[in-house]
Amino acid sequence: MKILITGSSGQLGQALQKALRHHELFAADRRELDIRNLDAARSLLDRFSADWIVNAAAYNFVDRAESEPEAAEAVNSSGAANLARAAAERKAALVHVSTDYVFDGLSARPYVESDEPHPLSVYGWSKLKGEREAAAGNPRHLIVRTAWLFSAAGHNFAKTILGLGLKGDVRVVSDQVGCPTYVPHLAEAIAGLMERGAQGLYHLAGSGQASWYEFARTLFEEMEIPSKVTPIASSDYPQAAKRPKFSVLASARQPEVRLPAWQEGVRAFARELQDRKERFQP
């Protein structure tokens, strides 16, 4: 397959290049393709006639989005629309990635694909609109909702909290529960779905569930960091954007696609960091 990956220097963009390495790839970072520009997308597809576009580009600043909604929408909504359209014009399929933050967190059970989204934040709305643009703009779409990404590459909660833990004790929110997801596990699962031509909406996140506090404790244990982790309430850590209290994702799609348990992701992440220890700069 010929595959164009957008946002290729992000966490998922990098992992997808590894997971899809047996295919013919064009990895485009923001300089090579700004997804806000429809003509740029068209012209890149004229040069590289992809069968698939995988959109790993996104505006991910959840709190900043509250004060700059246009910036979030330009990438997460209009950008998705541009890629859906450019791909559809060339009969290519689109993989688009979305988030657990499309849900309000009021459910008493994990969210499946048929549950009604109701975002609490500008970021969540911009991602939900992006899903809708991707689906409306291209009949050949695969939309993957995921959550709480962490990997040795890029910026994420896991690396930030480890960096803080190396300096001293930390306080971490314990009343938001979700699915920590190790990015290489997600990339492998997306590659598997593409290779079997899957379409429609899928929830793909690390199996099990955890609060940010439990996630941090497990990271510290695995990395043998002795600092203390203290649980706090969201109200003790005010943030501009409201987050869902419970955004655990499950999938009702058949055949079932399950990612490894998030704790397995933490172990793989710790091994990856140890392998590149001299380069670990949280």
Ligand SMILES: NC(=O)c1ccc[n+]([C@@H]2O[C@H](COP(=O)([O-])OP(=O)(O)OC[C@H]3O[C@@H](n4cnc5c(N)ncnc54)[C@H](OP(=O)(O)O)[C@@H]3O)[C@@H](O)[C@H]2O)c1
């Ligand atoms: N991170 C999470 O915890 C999380 C949770 C749920 C869902 N997701 C979703 O998962 C997907 C992958 O996330 P990630 O964590 O891999 O993101 P990431 O590491 O923040 O990478 C996003 C990439 O998109 C690029 N980008 C931003 N604006 C662009 C534009 N206009 N045109 C082209 N590229 C642009 C960024 O480039 P620059 O670095 O040059 O800005 C960056 O390389 C996203 O759809 C995200 O919304 C993420």
